Amino acid sequence: MKALIKQLVETYGPSGFEDEVRALIRQHVEPLADDIQVDAMGNLFALKRGEGSGRRIMAAAHMDEIGLIITQVEDAGFLRFSGIGGIPHKALLGTRVRFANGVTGVISHDGGAAAEIGGKELPDMGQWFIDVGARSKEELTVGVGDIAAFVRPFDDLGQRLLGGGLDDRIGCAVLIETMKRLESSPHDVIFTFTVQEEVGVRGARVAAFGREPDIGLAVDVAPTGDTPHPRHPIALKLGGGAAIKVADAGMISHPGVRRALERVARARDIPYQLEVLPFGSTDAAAMQASRAGVMTGAISIPSRYPHLTAEMIDMDDVENVVRLLTAYLSDPNPIENQE
Ligand code: CO
Ligand code: ZN
Numbered sequence: 001m002k003a004l005i006k007q008l009v010e011t012y013g014p015s016g017f018e019d020e021v022r023a024l025i026r027q028h029v030e031p032l033a034d035d036i037q038v039d040a041m042g043n044l045f046a047l048k049r050g051e052g053s054g055r056r057i058m059a060a061a062h063m064d065e066i067g068l069i070i071t072q073v074e075d076a077g078f079l080r081f082s083g084i085g086g087i088p089h090k091a092l093l094g095t096r097v098r099f100a101n102g103v104t105g106v107i108s109h110d111g112g113a114a115a116e117i118g119g120k121e122l123p124d125m126g127q128w129f130i131d132v133g134a135r136s137k138e139e140l141t142v143g144v145g146d147i148a149a150f151v152r153p154f155d156d157l158g159q160r161l162l163g164g165g166l167d168d169r170i171g172c173a174v175l176i177e178t179m180k181r182l183e184s185s186p187h188d189v190i191f192t193f194t195v196q197e198e199v200g201v202r203g204a205r206v207a208a209f210g211r212e213p214d215i216g217l218a219v220d221v222a223p224t225g226d227t228p229h230p231r232h233p234i235a236l237k238l239g240g241g242a243a244i245k246v247a248d249a250g251m252i253s254h255p256g257v258r259r260a261l262e263r264v265a266r267a268r269d270i271p272y273q274l275e276v277l278p279f280g281s282t283d284a285a286a287m288q289a290s291r292a293g294v295m296t297g298a299i300s301i302p303s304r305y306p307h308l309t310a311e312m313i314d315m316d317d318v319e320n321v322v323r324l325l326t327a328y329l330s331d332p333n334p335i336e337n338q339e
Contacts, residue, residue: 001177001318004028005161006154008169012100014067014147015084015196018042021063025172025193032179033191043207044193048179054186055334058213058294059178059325060204060283061171061220062197065164066307068097068130068148077134079105082125084147085198089122091308097130097148103141104151105132152309159316160238164309168197170301170318171219178325185330197283201250204283208290215257215295215334216287219325221311222248222275222300232278236302239314241271242321243300250281251288257297259336264327270320275300295335299325 066085152164225234
């Protein structure tokens with residue numbers, strides 16, 4: 001699975017420009033699916049038909065990653081930009097970016113890199129620029145509207161993996177692995193690889209509307225609170241097991257889905273932890289509010305440093321998320337009765 005993860009995180013795919021990563025995922029899921037479709041926005045659907053009168057379950061992970069879009073070109077060849085998705089400013093200085101055509105550059109800001117050392121406030125987005133080494137505007141082969149992705153090498157640390165864009169290529173890897181392991185299910189399962197999550201769960205919204213699932217389940221990363229002096233009190237720990245989402249800033253999981261996930265985890269001895277995030281959200285928020293409402297929950301892979309150029313995950317967590325998702329999707333009662 002590590003080879004698949006490496007391949008996924010090394011593929012270009014900022015929000016709205018997921019073609020390359022979709023083509024790669026399609027190669028992997030085509031032999032595993034009963035039907036493959038791509039909708040107008042670019043969401044990829046891989047259906048595994050159920051053997052019985054089960055529910056229609058949409059399991060979704062987003063293909064897109066955060067990036068930068070050029071807004072203006074200066075005569076001297078420097079590129080001004082704005083963010084695609086939530087960009088942590090503190091991670092920009094000195095970071096490398098790469099455009100779809102291979103042009104690579106480094107990020108700095110007005111006032112020079114030295115301004116940072118005094119511990120001053122971070123500059124506004126408009127004061128940052130990308131330097132691709134051009135000596136003038138005329139030398140540039142990228143311009144307004146071109147999209148850069150962050151350069152973030154992948155490293156296998158053994159038990160743990162380091163790489164940017166694990167949000168949410170790790171979720172995509174989990175769905176692909178689950179498709180391989182899911183032998184039989186009473187449910188029609190629509191494995192959905194969404195676009196544009198990072199700019200406001202836009203792909204998941206139309207995916208859920210178009211496919212009309214009974215149950216929605218998002219698979220994404222969730223930040224942990226286990227590094228020294230964390231800013232937010234979060235109970236999640238790296239290596240602590242699959243995270244079953246109770247709530248985040250954008251959604252409250254359907255209690256019946258959440259309880260069924262917990263029951264399945266306990267029955268199979270799958271380590272799990274409950275996730276409550278005071279900020280952020282994921283595709284589940286859009287799926288839940290589709291049409292007349294969809295019973296929706298989420299399973300997360302705990303992650304350190306999401307949206308930075310090196311995120312860290314633990315392979316035990318990945319395995320436990322795959323086990324939990326596979327067991328849940330084959331369980332005859334995916335909605336636990338209310339107590
Ligand atoms: Co994200
Ligand atoms: Zn994500």
